[in-house]
Amino acid sequence: MDNPIETARELLRRMHQTPPTATLADELLLFLYRLKDEYAIVESTSRSITGKSFVVLQGVIYDLESAPDATLRNEATVGFLRTLLEELVCGNIVIQRKNHMSHNTSS
Numbered sequence: 167m168d169n170p171i172e173t174a175r176e177l178l179r180r181m182h183q184t185p186p187t188a189t190l191a192d193e194l195l196l197f198l199y200r201l202k203d204e205y206a207i208v209e210s211t212s213r214s215i216t217g218k219s220f221v222v223l224q225g226v227i228y229d230l231e232s233a234p235d236a237t238l239r240n241e242a243t244v245g246f247l248r249t250l251l252e253e254l255v256c257g258n259i260v261i262q263r264k265n266h267m268s269h270n271t272s273s
Contacts, residue, residue: 171254173197178251186238195230198223209260212253
């Protein structure tokens with residue numbers, strides 16, 4: 167995921183365009199894992215994602231792993247995912263790679 171914002175934009179486009187598929191569920195799952203594991207929130211004006219981490223994604227990740235089809239038919243979950251993606255794309259959630267946040271090097 168070189169550019170998580172572009173990935174979010176593409177996933178959002180696909181969520182609005184087609185009925186959810188197993189492939190989309192896998193791509194969302196991979197995106198959410200990477201977001202949770204590799205990125206921290208620098209600033210958020212979001213009402214749904216407020217902390218400095220993406221720990222709130224753990225439940226959705228679990229649901230996508232255990233029952234991807236049912237999860238993508240759940241209106242509340244799909245609404246949450248769309249909101250997350252939209253807020254990343256619009257800049258309401260500003261993220262930064264975790265290893266760059268306290269990166270101090272001396273040469």
